[in-house]
Amino acid sequence: MGGDESPHSFVCASVSFLKLHSLAHITLFGDKATLESSLSTLDINAVASRLNVVHAGQIVTPEEKPGVALRSKQRSSMWLALSAVASGEMQAVLSAGNTGALMAMARHLLGTLEGIERPAICKRMPVSGAPCFVLDLGANVKVGAKQLREFALMGAALAEVEGVAPVKVGLLNVGEELQKGTEVLQETDKLLRDDPRYQYLGFVEGNAIFEGVANVVVCDGFAGNVALKASEGLARYLIQDLRRYFAASWWRKFLGALLGLMAIGWFKRLDPAGYNGALLVGLKGVVVKSHGGADGKGFQAALRVANDQAQRRPDQLLASWLSQSA
Amino acid sequence: MGGDESPHSFVCASVSFLKLHSLAHITLFGDKATLESSLSTLDINAVASRLNVVHAGQIVTPEEKPGVALRSKQRSSMWLALSAVASGEMQAVLSAGNTGALMAMARHLLGTLEGIERPAICKRMPVSGAPCFVLDLGANVKVGAKQLREFALMGAALAEVEGVAPVKVGLLNVGEELQKGTEVLQETDKLLRDDPRYQYLGFVEGNAIFEGVANVVVCDGFAGNVALKASEGLARYLIQDLRRYFAASWWRKFLGALLGLMAIGWFKRLDPAGYNGALLVGLKGVVVKSHGGADGKGFQAALRVANDQAQRRPDQLLASWLSQSA
Numbered sequence: 302m303g304g305d306e307s308p309h310s311f312v313c314a315s316v317s318f319l320k321l322h323s324l325a326h327i328t329l330f331g332d333k334a335t336l337e338s339s340l341s342t343l344d345i346n347a348v349a350s351r352l353n354v355v356h357a358g359q360i361v362t363p364e365e366k367p368g369v370a371l372r373s374k375q376r377s378s379m380w381l382a383l384s385a386v387a388s389g390e391m392q393a394v395l396s397a398g399n400t401g402a403l404m405a406m407a408r409h410l411l412g413t414l415e416g417i418e419r420p421a422i423c424k425r426m427p428v429s430g431a432p433c434f435v436l437d438l439g440a441n442v443k444v445g446a447k448q449l450r451e452f453a454l455m456g457a458a459l460a461e462v463e464g465v466a467p468v469k470v471g472l473l474n475v476g477e478e479l480q481k482g483t484e485v486l487q488e489t490d491k492l493l494r495d496d497p498r499y500q501y502l503g504f505v506e507g508n509a510i511f512e513g514v515a516n517v518v519v520c521d522g523f524a525g526n527v528a529l530k531a532s533e534g535l536a537r538y539l540i541q542d543l544r545r546y547f548a549a550s551w552w553r554k555f556l557g558a559l560l561g562l563m564a565i566g567w568f569k570r571l572d573p574a575g576y577n578g579a580l581l582v583g584l585k586g587v588v589v590k591s592h593g594g595a596d597g598k599g600f601q602a603a604l605r606v607a608n609d610q611a612q613r614r615p616d617q618l619l620a621s622w623l624s625q626s627a
Numbered sequence: 628m629g630g631d632e633s634p635h636s637f638v639c640a641s642v643s644f645l646k647l648h649s650l651a652h653i654t655l656f657g658d659k660a661t662l663e664s665s666l667s668t669l670d671i672n673a674v675a676s677r678l679n680v681v682h683a684g685q686i687v688t689p690e691e692k693p694g695v696a697l698r699s700k701q702r703s704s705m706w707l708a709l710s711a712v713a714s715g716e717m718q719a720v721l722s723a724g725n726t727g728a729l730m731a732m733a734r735h736l737l738g739t740l741e742g743i744e745r746p747a748i749c750k751r752m753p754v755s756g757a758p759c760f761v762l763d764l765g766a767n768v769k770v771g772a773k774q775l776r777e778f779a780l781m782g783a784a785l786a787e788v789e790g791v792a793p794v795k796v797g798l799l800n801v802g803e804e805l806q807k808g809t810e811v812l813q814e815t816d817k818l819l820r821d822d823p824r825y826q827y828l829g830f831v832e833g834n835a836i837f838e839g840v841a842n843v844v845v846c847d848g849f850a851g852n853v854a855l856k857a858s859e860g861l862a863r864y865l866i867q868d869l870r871r872y873f874a875a876s877w878w879r880k881f882l883g884a885l886l887g888l889m890a891i892g893w894f895k896r897l898d899p900a901g902y903n904g905a906l907l908v909g910l911k912g913v914v915v916k917s918h919g920g921a922d923g924k925g926f927q928a929a930l931r932v933a934n935d936q937a938q939r940r941p942d943q944l945l946a947s948w949l950s951q952s953a
Binding site: 428439442443473475476482483506507508509510511512520522523524526527528529530531532533534535536537538539556559560 | 754765768769799801802808809832833834835836837838846848849850852853854855856857858859860861862863864865882885886
């Protein structure tokens, strides 16, 4: 029930997703009447056996403080969906709602992995070739070296379950020289060395996220959020700018249409909606957060992320790594 | 003499620049033999009266510590060029060399404006329409609220001399809600309110840089550097990706050539080289820093920035603002 758009576009996206992924099951948590009236407008015969609706009488609002939601919204769609993952009934949860509330409820219901101080938010950036996981993206604004080291392990597990070998980890800084940055980064730099589970690249700069050099870029939630929002802003601006450009004359419209047909893959990669779906990592279970402003296309991208993660289970690999080092 | 490429491409760029800007004068500081042999390969008749060469016997290396350069490189091209601005002989200096050394020498030779704790590095981002100045971009990794307020004024002066009215200033944070971010940001948020010289937007996120909402985005040097490098990295990745795409078949090559001819303005804006030239602000004088890896095209863009700033003199406006508030 979260997100800026009505649940209808998310319901449509879920049905489309089931049609494309014949092994997936989806349970929609929310206001039953709303969800069923939305489903009644769609052709769901082919997927009805893999689609359930569970009624949730409460909604977590976007403004709600995490602590308040945790105490007072135990009949919300968010709470019920997370409970279904906690009980093992389902393998992943996807929400477009209040991020802080989702994190608080996930920590409470699923629990944080042994050896992880606090979960982080992570996104797989849309570069061609090898993936690049950036974390934290905003859950932890101020962090210490020990936490940054945990982020490195979380990211490495995400890359490893995708088959990346060796996983290359970089530490985000304002320069690659050894003496750069804050004391926390200097300390983290030492902690990250000599871990057999990944190859440590040392300090990297913001451009590393898109250059296919690092598979994991580790940073505090402030820097990560800034990097993500700035590059999403640039991508959105470029798309708008191109659209304006190609709308300016009939000849450009023609060329734009040709280009649109041909370079559609490129545009998809450029469009932030195409890589919607951030991971809450460090938890005992798979939790995916869709952007609140996502449309149906964006929500489908996030569903793909949830489906992939449910099969790859980076949380289980991470748990086994953490138990080894303990 | 700074930068990764040989001085030749910078010499060529300077000559081309003079041909396009008939009121500009350029003095090249560096190894006289190298510069003159480079000039001898070019047709400089039309601009010779506006082009000088001054010999500098030392070079500041990229690895040199700022303090060391300051003490031991007083016959370097960097030192001599800054001295010429300090004496009023010239109106702006452009360097592609060691940023730390340039900042240290500029502070020493030109001086910091009365009321400014430390200068900042600032860049005009390549958005269409109203400009967006982002600062600091890496000179000050850790800053307090008072410094961030100084950055806001520096940025506002840069926008004001471009004719932006009213200048809209945003404070970079991980969310727009009032309670977000660190204590320093909370404190700065209060300091920035109710200044008649700009319109304060409150907290903005990284995407504000490219959305034409804010004319000034204020942040510490760490966040600014990350935002800049991440978006430059994305832009460079997208250009490469497009090039690869259009090289893949004869039909795409044809379309790509058409597109290249038509959308050249768009590509120019996308290309980080097109907006090369960062400003060192808060100093008594105009100092522009070219990216060390800039090619001739990038260096020409930085020359344009230096030329514009020499005529607009944001440092003089800022000085008058600071004297009023003192």
